[in-house]
Amino acid sequence: MVKFYQTGTFTVGNRLLKEDQRSVQADMHRTNSLNSGHRACQGCGEALGARYAIDAAMQATGNQLIAVNATGCLEVFSTPYPQTSWQIPWIHSLFGNAAAVASGVAAAQRALGRTGVRVIAQGGDGGTTDIGFGCLSGMFERNDDVLYICYDNEAYMNTGVQRSSATPPAARTATTPALGPSPGNVFGTGKNVPRIAMAHGIPYVATASVSNLRDLERKVKVAMGIHGARYIHIFVPCPLGWGSASEDTIKIARLAVETGLFPLFEAHDGEVTASTPIRHKVPVAEYLKLQKRYAHLFRNPPDLERIAQIQMMADRNIEKFGLLH
């Protein structure tokens, strides 16, 4: 008996694609700049996102890259003394200054006449949206030649899952416990840093997800083709902090996109220029159910009111970015 499987383009993989259409991750010569041996949790979305992004940036710049890392999971798990996973020049200074340190590194390249060497600043949502916000805005405002990448796992994970301004409403964290009449994070709070980045009028802003590898890589390459301040916000699930299964990381990242909760878009000079449409809209409950940080919404009886509020947020995104055709 012959079994016949019909699969999509992505599962066929790169064999049928032209060389320049293949993903960087599928390239045998990819730099693997965040090398194996780091101490990230099994299923860590940030480790994935960082590897994807930095490898893409290395290909785009001919391996002429310097990275500046904020304090956080990525920095800690990638450089446990005396080891380092980084195959590129890399510096970690403080929690809130990655953008400023990167501005300094970029200025040094100009002073040294090294026009081809590019700089990436990277950090989690904590180091970007809260404590690093001042330096981030300063870098944007000066239009320094830095690409800032935020790996957003929606809380301060490294210190034990505390709430950040990127923590979505209703999510349980250590400082927004699932207790009392309004369990989890408060509705009506939070910062949308991609939109704030756009408000600075910088040349390029984009959102990406670890579920959409080629989209992420393309956006990094587009960014590296531009000089000036650029910002990419990458959605990275955290199995430990979100209470999700390690093998569900990509699935959850895909559901965030397909519900509309995390819209994928690009903006040039402060205006949205493209967005990725949702092929099959998914109700938010399917995304929320996979994460214990939302478990309090699914007790007996379920918290239909808050689930509906979250659905409204998703629907607003879909409308605002025109994600459904």
Added chain:
Amino acid sequence: MLKQTEGSHAVAESVALCRPQVICAYPITPQTHIVEGLGEMVKAGELVDCEFINVESEFAAMSVAIGASAAGVRTYTATSSQGLLFMAEAVYNAAGLGLPIVMTVGNRAIGAPINIWNDHSDSMSMRDAGWIQLYAETNQEALDLHIQAFRLAEELSCPVMVCMDGFILTHAYERVDVPTQDQVDAFLPPYEPRQILDPADPVSIGALVGPEAFTEVRYLAHHKQLRALGLIPQLAAEFRKEFGRNSGGLIRTYRTEDAETIVVALGSLNGTVQEVVDEMRGGGSRIGSVSICSFRPFPLAATREALQHAKRVVVLEKCLAVGLGGIVSDGVRKSLSGIVLNGYTVIAGLGGRAITRGSLKRLFQDAERDELEQVTFLDLNADVISYELERESKSRRTGPTAEAILRRIGTVASGIG
């Protein structure tokens, strides 16, 4: 070349001669003229191969400096007071990473209460951050110390703070001798980093270090400053040979050889102290003074040698260890370990209060008679103090302290008897 110029401009010219490659700073009184001067030079094309960056906070200023220095370029910034505190985390970070950044601190009091005038509380707050701290006595020395500072910083891979009294030095017009570019180039070679962020040879800088290695890393930082105790006088001697004047070094003594009373001070205050020493010498007093230039590393051996034969030492401090008394006094006491003599701490000039020759003469005469307390606040208005203490003991809602005192003193806030 001789110039009559503002202290800030003298420093700006000096820094420019050192060929900085990245300058980043955030404005704060009284450092502003230094950075504005440098900014003008860059914009006018007089200072070439230099990036001038206007940052959004002092924390950003030190952070940009960290990035630039780690990427292998000569980097400079400046701040004062609140600004130095705002960048405190980054100040420790720069020292811990071994980055040879040079920073001017235009010494200014730290609030609350907010105060823009001179004292040493700002740089003293960072005395244990791992930076080398040098204090300038004159505008000339402030100019000269920056040239020595870059050389010192780069040889040791240790950041250096050049402290100059706000307004008294930064905003005063004095005659200075500005060296030529050739002279500075001969003294200060191009920067060769010990570590550099370079795609051709990748390294990771700033790793997490656990208990198994942290002590060793910190000891090496301490050892570096101990080496500076030898390098600082060496550079000062070389400077004297090349530029023809005394600047820098660990300490300077003035008429101490046969002195029974020796006064110790940092910075511009030494000028006034030396004048009072001369006046009292004229009256037969056996008095001298020591100016400490290198506060970190603290010159224990040199200070001991200068003070050990005295009957008494008066440490004049423009800073206060709240709840304890003196800060500089601690170092002086340590240097005299095992030696018995009378030590007096005098807190003076806080928040820019004028320190007059008259006040100092009365103080030193009291010292000579050993009629001083362990800790004295020079020219303290006892009337205001007792009035305020009584007011506070009578009711609970006494309102802000500073406002109450100002009301009591009247408009002449810095006046003294």
